[in-house]
Amino acid sequence: MKPIIIFLLLCILGFISYDFYKDWSRFHSPEYHYKTEVTVDKDYHDPSVVMMYYDAITDLNSFIKLQWTANDIDVRLPEDDDLETTLAVEKYAQKLARVTYLEQKLAQSASYKSNGWNNQQIIDFENNHSSPEEIKAIEQKNLMKQLYSNHWEDSQRIGSKNALVFEIQKNLIARGYDMALDGVFAKDTTEALAHFESKNNLFPDGKIDVLTFEVLLK
Numbered sequence: 001m002k003p004i005i006i007f008l009l010l011c012i013l014g015f016i017s018y019d020f021y022k023d024w025s026r027f028h029s030p031e032y033h034y035k036t037e038v039t040v041d042k043d044y045h046d047p048s049v050v051m052m053y054y055d056a057i058t059d060l061n062s063f064i065k066l067q068w069t070a071n072d073i074d075v076r077l078p079e080d081d082d083l084e085t086t087l088a089v090e091k092y093a094q095k096l097a098r099v100t101y102l103e104q105k106l107a108q109s110a111s112y113k114s115n116g117w118n119n120q121q122i123i124d125f126e127n128n129h130s131s132p133e134e135i136k137a138i139e140q141k142n143l144m145k146q147l148y149s150n151h152w153e154d155s156q157r158i159g160s161k162n163a164l165v166f167e168i169q170k171n172l173i174a175r176g177y178d179m180a181l182d183g184v185f186a187k188d189t190t191e192a193l194a195h196f197e198s199k200n201n202l203f204p205d206g207k208i209d210v211l212t213f214e215v216l217l218k
Contacts, residue, residue: 032064032076034099040106045119053102060095067092143167145217156207160185168208171216172196 034057044050067073067088075092078085112122166183173181177192190206198204200215 032061032068034060036103038103038107039110040103041109041113042106043119044106044109045123049102049105053099053106056095056099056102060092060099063092063095156185158185158187158190164208165189168193168216 040050040053042050064075067075071084071088073080073085073088075085075089078089109122112125117125161182161184163183165185166181169179169181169183169189172189172192173179175196177196179188179192180186193208193212194204194206196216197206197212202211202215
């Protein structure tokens with residue numbers, strides 16, 4: 001009889017201990033604070049994005065803690081697959097996706113700034129999907145087109161000097177041609193142009209005509 005009583009007491013003690021443990025664990029959730037391993041740009045050009053990022057993390061942490069304390073669900077490592085758990089995990093995934101999206105945007109900005117970019121360059125990149133180097137190249141081409149429109153006739157005569165010739169010389173020098181960078185349409189410039197035209201299957205007259213100019217812009 002005595003062993004049976006001891007066994008029953010142990011069972012009761014086990015149930016009481018388990019109940020105490022469940023109550024304790026319910027209000028002592030596992031580490032739930034979201035942690036990132038990347039560097040984010042806290043001085044991002046749009047402060048509202050930084051605020052949304054931290055708000056999203058707070059919302060995610062609160063949701064994880066609430067599901068653990070109120071429903072005994074660890075949405076990160078669920079033990080059950082019932083409907084309530086499945087819905088909680090899906091909602092957790094949505095909240096985590098929002099954090100991840102904002103984090104990637106801020107991490108990308110931080111990476112660009114580590115390479116010397118400023119906020120305006122990042123804005124240009126995000127709007128045009130072009131790097132500062134690509135944007136600068138586009139601006140250079142637009143400048144040359146404007147100069148061509150204004151100085152085309154003046155740039156066909158030997159000895160003429162203007163901004164268009166200067167930009168053409170810069171372009172040719174960047175391609176490996178040896179000449180003075182003085183904006184003067186002299187012999188070395190015409191010879192370089194003629195060689196460039198011949199190399200690109202154009203008529204090698206050494207003049208800045210429309211076809212030669214278009215190929216120079218590429």
